[in-house]
Amino acid sequence: MDMENSVGDSETSDGRDEMEKKKVGLLRALVETKDPTAKDVDNLMLRRFLRARDLDVEKASMMFLKYLKWRHAMGYTSETYIQNELAQEKLYMQGRDKKGRPIGVAFPCKHNYSHRDLDEFKRFVVYSLDKLCASIPEGQEKFVIIADHKGWGYANFDIRGYVAALSIMQDYYPERLGKVFLIHVPYIFWTAWKVIYPFIDKNTREKIVFVENKSLQSVLLKEIDENQLPEIYGGKLPLIPIQESSY
Structure with a gap:
């Protein structure tokens, strides 16, 4: 019984991973059309924004594009x-x-x-x-x-x-x-x-x-x-x- 549960959990996890991977691809395609600088970020960053919006690609894209606009304006802060x-x-x-x-x-x-x-x-x-x-x-x-x-x-x-x-x-x-x-x-x-x-x-x-x-x-x-x-x-x-x- 434990083995069956373990296999089931693994299959569920694999399914989630595949769904996330697919949605990260959709998110990348969407944000890159609206801000070409999105090409400079890795998939891990996009995945974080996706997870923050419960895997909703549209909401994640709005959040991420807002981030890019903010980061371009803010830059990186110097101790000075x-x-x-x-x-x-x-x-x-x-x-x-x-x-x-x-x-x-x-x-x-x-x-x-x-x-x-x-x-x-x-x-x-x-x-x-x-x-x-x-x-x-x-x-x-x-x-x-x-x-x-x-x-x-x-x-x-x-x-x-x-x-x-x-x-x-x-x-x-x-x-x-x-x-x-x-x-x-x-x-x-x-x-x-x-x-x-x-x-x-x-x-x-x-x-x-x-x-x-x-x-x-x-x-x-x-x-x-x-x-x-x-x-x-x-x-x-x-x-x-x-x-x-x-x-």
Whole structure:
């Protein structure tokens, strides 16, 4: 019986793969007629946009063409233009989880909306996502984030900044987030969460894990080997600011 189920699962998986492959071809044909620069992207990128729209070729094409237009306008962000954001050292990148996905560690308590320029913050988000994606090894497509809210307060609640960051990640980097661990979450954060939640799409919501303080180390070690976990969480790696990361 187990063998029959295994064969059935394999056939189902093969069927899904073939359907995806066919739809990626349809998506490529559609977007290349509307923007010739689409020829420069690989099938894996097109597949991510397709999956983000539940394999709907028309919706995926609109999403992808919007991405191309945005990327042409945005370009790739230089550290020169985000010095204020980098100086706050609120994002680090070090280690990989057990699936090989790079790990980013964010400290929202270091983000103060009264001292930020929104355009610079958006560029910082793009810079950070580009660097995380560039560090993803062959055979993997996603990264993991540990968002440490220790010390977070209302001075750090930046609704415009949070929504902008969510929009950039969800609209232009689909299927790149593997999981985000929200840790050391203070009680006052839940007020902010109610405001932010409606802006989080279904796919992203499914990747968010709230971790209780008492089970923090065990939860993280289940996903990340000790020699890849930051020292501050009981691991062996030092935290390295994202701009100094060698990835």
